[in-house]
Amino acid sequence: QVHLVESGGGVVQPGRSLRLSCAASGFTFSTYGIHWVRQAPGKGLEWVAVISYDGSNKKYADSVKGRFTISRDSSKNTLWLQMNSLRAEDTAVYYCARDMAVGEMDVWGQGTTVTVSS
Amino acid sequence: EIVLTQSPATLSLSPGERATLSCRASQSVSNYLAWYQQKPGQAPRLLIYGASNRATGIPARFSGSGSGTDFTLTISSLEPEDFAVYYCQQRNNWPLTFGEGTKVEIK
Numbered sequence: 602q603v604h605l606v607e608s609g610g611g612v613v614q615p616g617r618s619l620r621l622s623c624a625a626s627g628f629t630f631s632t633y634g635i636h637w638v639r640q641a642p643g644k645g646l647e648w649v650a651v652i653s654y655d656g657s658n659k660k661y662a663d664s665v666k667g668r669f670t671i672s673r674d675s676s677k678n679t680l681w682l683q684m685n686s687l688r689a690e691d692t693a694v695y696y697c698a699r700d701m702a703v704g705e706m707d708v709w710g711q712g713t714t715v716t717v718s719s
Numbered sequence: 720e721i722v723l724t725q726s727p728a729t730l731s732l733s734p735g736e737r738a739t740l741s742c743r744a745s746q747s748v749s750n751y752l753a754w755y756q757q758k759p760g761q762a763p764r765l766l767i768y769g770a771s772n773r774a775t776g777i778p779a780r781f782s783g784s785g786s787g788t789d790f791t792l793t794i795s796s797l798e799p800e801d802f803a804v805y806y807c808q809q810r811n812n813w814p815l816t817f818g819e820g821t822k823v824e825i826k
Contacts, residue, residue, distance in 0.1 A: 636815075638763075646755075646763065646806055648815040662814050696762055704810025705753045707774060709762035 603627040603708050605635075605697050610713030613687055621713055623680040623697035628708075631655070631675035634700035637682050639693035640712075647693070650682065651700065665691075687717045721745050723807050723818035731826040738794040740821045742807035747787045751811040754783055754792045757820075758803045766805075767792065797823070 609621040623635065637649040650661045650671040659671050670683040680697055694714050698706035722745040732738055742752065750770040755763040765774040767783035770790060780795040794801055802825050807818040 645820045646757075646808075646817040648808075648817065651815075660813055698763075701765070701768060701774075704751065704815055705765060705768040705808070706755075706763075707765045707768075709764070711762055 603699075605699065605708055605710035607695060607697055607710045607713035610695065610715045612716045612718060614719050615688060615717055617687055618683070618685045619687060619715060621682040621684065621695055621697075621715070623682075623710060625678045625680070625699075628699070630673075630678040635673065635680045636698045636700055636706055637669075637671060637680075638696045638698055638706070638709075639691075639715075640696070641690075641693045644693075649695070652680065684715070687715075689717050691715060692717050720814060721748060721809050721812050721816050723809060723816055725805075725807060725818035725821045727821060728819070729822045729824060731824050732797055733826045734797050734799055736797050738792075738797055738801070738823055740792040740794075740805055740823075742785075742790040742792070742818050744788045744790075744809060746812075748809040748811035750786045751809055752783075752785070752790050753808045753810065754781075755806045755808065756801075756803045757806065763806065794823075 604626045606624045634653045636651045652671045668686045673680045694712040696712045697710045699708040701707035724743045726741045752770045754767040757763040771783045804820045
């Protein structure tokens with residue numbers, strides 16, 4: 602069974618940091634790119650970042666560039682999203698999703714909730 | 720950034736009826752368009768990729784068409800489990816972008 606499981610969400614004050622994790626199982630993690638996508642409360646989907654299968658290529662949405670860092674360790678089948686300088690507008694459910702080819706997302710985790718509030 | 724505009728925002732239909740959802744891109748995305756379904760409290764699910772290819776396990780009542788800037792998702796006969804929000808997404812240009820969604824609700 603192919604699975605992605607996010608963790609690490611919580612309530613954090615503006616300006617602070619948080620690191621999300623995404624644990625993969627049931628497929629060869631080292632051969633797939635992985636995305637982070639977020640969804641603010643009551644809103645639509647927003648793509649956040651992607652990392653290539655080997656970690657050599659990373660791309661970010663302008664809204665998080667310079668504040669968020671995506672990384673992976675294929676020996677641990679794990680993906681991370683380091684989020685610094687958090688803002689209220691970063692409040693959302695964060696999903697990790699497997700890249701099917703070059704940009705479609707065919708497997709999604711259940712999401713982890715991040716709330717940025719003082 | 721490519722903007723995807725979905726219409727209508729809400730579609731009120733009865734089970735058994737045909738649903739036609741539209742997604743228009745601000746510039747050509749070739750056929751690099753996907754459709755997702757999301758139910759309340761759940762993660763999105765990939766339905767269609769490459770504009771017209773059904774993802775694994777997706778029923779044949781779902782079909783996608785279009786290329787360039789105009790795309791359509793059709794549900795030929797709505798089942799009770801199809802009432803949800805549908806998003807289009809393009810992968811032709813970075814950043815990847817999603818449409819705002821179309822909610823298909825029970826009439």
